[in-house]
Amino acid sequence: MGMTWGLHFPASNYCISLKYKHRDMATIRFFLKAIPTLNNGDLTSVPQTVLFRYRPNANFDLTLATPFKINPLNWIASDQQWDEEQITTSARLQVKKLLNDQIRKFNSDLSFFRKTVCDFIDTISDNDANMQREKIKDFVLTKYFANKIKVEKTFNPKLIPNKFSELIDFYIQQRSFGDVTEGTKPLAYNTVKKYNTLKNVLMSFNSKLHATEINDVWRVEFAIWLTSKRYSENTQTKFIKDIKMLCKYAYKDHNISKQVLSWKIINDPKNVSEYIAFSPEQLERLRTAIMPSERLDNARDFLLISSFSSVRISELFTMKKDKVFNIGEDYYIDVIEKKNLNKTGGKKIVYLLPQVIAILNKRNGEFPRKISEQKYNEYIKEVCEIAGFTEVIEWGKVEVTKSGKRKVICKEPFYKFISSHSGRATYISIFNDRIPTEIIQIQTNHHSLEMVEHYDKTDERDKMIQRAKAVADAHRNLDEYQPVKLKAV
Numbered sequence: 001m002g003m004t005w006g007l008h009f010p011a012s013n014y015c016i017s018l019k020y021k022h023r024d025m026a027t028i029r030f031f032l033k034a035i036p037t038l039n040n041g042d043l044t045s046v047p048q049t050v051l052f053r054y055r056p057n058a059n060f061d062l063t064l065a066t067p068f069k070i071n072p073l074n075w076i077a078s079d080q081q082w083d084e085e086q087i088t089t090s091a092r093l094q095v096k097k098l099l100n101d102q103i104r105k106f107n108s109d110l111s112f113f114r115k116t117v118c119d120f121i122d123t124i125s126d127n128d129a130n131m132q133r134e135k136i137k138d139f140v141l142t143k144y145f146a147n148k149i150k151v152e153k154t155f156n157p158k159l160i161p162n163k164f165s166e167l168i169d170f171y172i173q174q175r176s177f178g179d180v181t182e183g184t185k186p187l188a189y190n191t192v193k194k195y196n197t198l199k200n201v202l203m204s205f206n207s208k209l210h211a212t213e214i215n216d217v218w219r220v221e222f223a224i225w226l227t228s229k230r231y232s233e234n235t236q237t238k239f240i241k242d243i244k245m246l247c248k249y250a251y252k253d254h255n256i257s258k259q260v261l262s263w264k265i266i267n268d269p270k271n272v273s274e275y276i277a278f279s280p281e282q283l284e285r286l287r288t289a290i291m292p293s294e295r296l297d298n299a300r301d302f303l304l305i306s307s308f309s310s311v312r313i314s315e316l317f318t319m320k321k322d323k324v325f326n327i328g329e330d331y332y333i334d335v336i337e338k339k340n341l342n343k344t345g346g347k348k349i350v351y352l353l354p355q356v357i358a359i360l361n362k363r364n365g366e367f368p369r370k371i372s373e374q375k376y377n378e379y380i381k382e383v384c385e386i387a388g389f390t391e392v393i394e395w396g397k398v399e400v401t402k403s404g405k406r407k408v409i410c411k412e413p414f415y416k417f418i419s420s421h422s423g424r425a426t427y428i429s430i431f432n433d434r435i436p437t438e439i440i441q442i443q444t445n446h447h448s449l450e451m452v453e454h455y456d457k458t459d460e461r462d463k464m465i466q467r468a469k470a471v472a473d474a475h476r477n478l479d480e481y482q483p484v485k486l487k488a489v
Contacts, residue, residue: 028052028053028054028114028118029052029053029055030050030051030052030053030066030080030110030114031050031051031053032048032049032050032051032070032072032075047069047070047071047072047482047483048069048070048071048072049065049066049068049069050065050066050068050069050070050110051063051064051065051066052064052065052066052117052140054121054136059129060129060132060133062133062136062137064136064137064140065186066110066113066140066144067113067144067145068106068109068110068113069482070082070106074086074103080110081106081107081110081111082103082106082107083103084103084104084107086099086103087099087100087103087104088100113144116143117136117139117140120136120139121136124136137176141176145176145186159253160249160250160252160253160254161250162210162211162212162250162253162254163208163209163210163211164199164202164209164210164211164214164246165199165202165203165207165209167211167246167249167250168195168196168198168199168246169199171195171246171249172187172192172195172196175187188434188478188480190434190478194242195242198239198242198243201226201239205222205225211246211247211250211254211256212254212255212256212257214243214247214256214257214260215257215259215260216257216259219240219263222239222240223236226239237265240263240265241265243260244260244261244263244265247260247261248261276395276414276417276418276419276422276425277422277425277426277428277429277430278307278422278426278429278430279429279430280430282389283304283307283426285387285388285389286300286303286304286383286384286387287300287304289383289386289387289388291383291386292386295371295379296379296382296383296386298368298369298371298379299368299371299375299376299379299380299382299383300380300383300387301359301362301363301368302316302317302368302371302376302380303380303383303422303423304355304356304359304423305319305356305359305367305368305423306420306422306423306424306426306427307422307423307426307427307430308353308355308356308427309350309351309352309353309356309423309427309443310350310423310424310427310428310443310444311335311350311423311424312337312338312421312424313373313376313420313421314337314338315335315336315337315338315348315350316420316423317370317371317373317376318335318336319333319335319367320367321360321365321366321367323335324352324360324486326486327465327469329483329485330351330469330472330476330483331351331352331356331357331486332349332350332351332352332465332468332472333349333350333352334347334348334349335348335349335350336348337445347461347464348445348464349461349464349465349467349468350443350468351443351468351469351471351472351475353475354482354483354484355484357484357485357486358484360486361484361486361487364487365486365487373420376420377419377420380418380419380420380422381415381416381418382415384414384415384418385413385415387415389413389414389415389418390413390414390415391413391414392411392412392413392414393411393412393413393414393417394410394411395410395412395417424444427443427444428440428444431475434478435474435475435478436474439470439471439474442467442468442470442471443471
């Protein structure tokens with residue numbers, strides 16, 4: 001259940017916690033993940049992770065994530081659970097009955113988790129604190145996260161493996177748990193899938209590959225092989241990027257080639273898009289940056305909405321409050337696509353991610369004030385400069401010459417590459433490796449893939465709703481998903 005901006009909110013000094021005594025009288029605490037506040041000082045309604053902390057003495061302190069998330073406004077610390085006063089007695093409406101069931105199930109599952117972990121701690125006989133810590137970690141991972149991360153410890157945990165397939169397994173295993181003190185979180189399920197895909201590709205290329213064997217010559221050989229297997233240049237770039245990261249990770253235990261550590265990874269100019277995209281971390285920086293004026297705050301919110309909806313600029317400024325509707329906890333909006341007026345009549349239903357709903361809540365249910373496209377392009381560059389995106393980067397840019405257009409690589413501050421299309425490019429960039437291509441194409445309304453036959457059996461509006469719901473379902477399956485309720489529609 002939880003929304004992040006990639007996607008994580010910054011920590012807050014505010015913390016909600018509860019305590020109860022374990023049978024061995026050691027203190028066990030469950031508390032909500034650090035809760036950000038809104039501009040008015042109120043607590044966010046974005047669900048937060050329930051954390052488990054075990055600290056039997058001053059020298060032993062372990063904090064782990066539980067599989068539970070809850071809206072802080074629903075959490076009641078005194079009862080250590082979802083506030084049961086929210087349960088409607090003799091509920092007649094189906095929505096009330098469903099909420100009652102949700103509250104009861106959450107509290108029951110949390111209580112069972114507490115009992116199960118406490119019972120396991122009672123069985124630990126090791127006196128070594130490190131062994132105790134590892135046993136508790138392994139228990140929680142195996143029992144509650146085994147469906148997401150399945151890695152066997154077949155290697156020496158004290159030494160990073162040199163064999164690359166084992167190195168990938170080792171990295172996944174070490175990142176199976178978040179470290180609250182360092183502000184890290186466990187690898188997402190789809191990230192683990194990405195690394196396992198890379199491992200399978202490398203195994204096909206060379207099953208005996210070692211990290212210390214990777215260098216410039218190897219990179220060329222690998223690229224030739226990938227091309228022969230018809231991997232796109234963008235996919236090849238992603239593989240090389242992850243390989244470099246893993247080699248840097250192994251550097252402290254192995255003599256990794258300095259050639260690898262100095263690799264500059266950039267797309268070929270003829271293939272690179274002129275539309276730059278934000279990373280999840282950059283979006284969070286953009287969201288939290290203080291804007292000195294209303295016009296820039298207005299433009300910033302448009303840019304964020306575009307980044308989490310993928311709508312074109314022609315659709316962005318036509319989005320209206322009265323066109324928003326919900327199906328259960330998911331929100332959608334009717335928009336008109338000017339680009340596809342002749343193909344589809346311009347009608348389209350777009351799924352609104354929780355990040356978009358959070359912006360609408362900030363604005364009392366309203367979308368940002370409409371501005372001209374020209375001013376928008378000017379303002380968002382200014383917004384990004386204020387947000388600190390001033391680092392000089394290399395990027396593809398279209399130049400107009402006497403002989404026509406050409407793409408070239410330019411070196412300029414990041415913010416100067418931002419355009420009205422950056423939001424749409426951002427959505428595709430963030431979710432392209434995490435959501436099936438056909439789902440991405442539903443949200444962006446590209447027409448290169450045909451819809452499944454099921455959709456073709458429905459009338460036009462039902463067809464659009466089914467398509468939009470498919471997008472919602474795909475996002476709901478992501479690890480960081482957190483629904484946000486629209487306060488005013």
